[in-house]
Amino acid sequence: MRIICASTMKGGAGKTATTCWLANVLAKHSDQRILVIDADNQKSITDLREEDKEIVGEGLKFDWDLKTANPEEAQAIIEDAYENDKYDIIFIDMPRMTGLEDDAIIALLAMADSFIIPVKPARTDALATGHFMATMADLKKIREDEGMPTYIYAFHNFYRNIKENSYLPEFAEGIGIELFDSKIKLKKIYENYNTHTSLLESAEGRDEFLPFVYEFIQKYELETQLTIPTSK
Ligand SMILES: Nc1ncnc2c1ncn2[C@@H]1O[C@H](COP(=O)(O)OP(=O)(O)O)[C@@H](O)[C@H]1O
Numbered sequence: 001m002r003i004i005c006a007s008t009m010k011g012g013a014g015k016t017a018t019t020c021w022l023a024n025v026l027a028k029h030s031d032q033r034i035l036v037i038d039a040d041n042q043k044s045i046t047d048l049r050e051e052d053k054e055i056v057g058e059g060l061k062f063d064w065d066l067k068t069a070n071p072e073e074a075q076a077i078i079e080d081a082y083e084n085d086k087y088d089i090i091f092i093d094m095p096r097m098t099g100l101e102d103d104a105i106i107a108l109l110a111m112a113d114s115f116i117i118p119v120k121p122a123r124t125d126a127l128a129t130g131h132f133m134a135t136m137a138d139l140k141k142i143r144e145d146e147g148m149p150t151y152i153y154a155f156h157n158f159y160r161n162i163k164e165n166s167y168l169p170e171f172a173e174g175i176g177i178e179l180f181d182s183k184i185k186l187k188k189i190y191e192n193y194n195t196h197t198s199l200l201e202s203a204e205g206r207d208e209f210l211p212f213v214y215e216f217i218q219k220y221e222l223e224t225q226l227t228i229p230t231s232k
């Protein structure tokens, strides 16, 4: 079982969106059994799922399970999932991190093997994120010294052609965190996400998002294959 955390220091960089984009795609087009734990105080995914139930109807069968939990409850849920072999991947939408996390948050982070860090390319964001990414790099080193493989990558979100783009690779390189080659552009298809629609169901979504998903599977060494829809 893999535990993947979307985490950032800055609000609004795309943590919740990343969790939903990936959960929707993997749950629909791969064999992976997926749970999402909404451990963020904002409860965005929980609210989205409630909206989805209203829009699509109570009868809708969702492709992935959702549990809303505080960090302590999240730890218990993960332990239970290990015992019962119910899931292949657990995504956690983490509270945003300041570097001064409480024990429950640190303990939850320590249960994760993978981190995915969306970064908005603006100078201030790159600076703030740089500090956080240094913490991530430390975490990776501690885990790997214990013999536990750890995957940490950052990616450009809201990508468009602006001067600030150059800051991110510099910071990432400086602290030893690798960036995705694929970028997620600033686009409508990414803005209007929910908890059940796969981005790969439209031709535009496939053009934009498929390279990112392939890179995600390869970088995080997930043992799965996608069955890509071809319609629309
Ligand atoms: N690549 C993108 N293009 C357009 N809108 C985006 C993109 N990524 C995220 N958004 C939008 O930006 C807002 C913030 O993203 P969200 O995932 O909620 O951030 P976080 O969880 O990190 O606070 C959301 O309204 C989302 O729809």
Ligand SMILES: [Mg+2]
Residues within 6 Å of the ligand: 015, 016, 017, 040, 042, 044
């Ligand atoms: Mg969020």
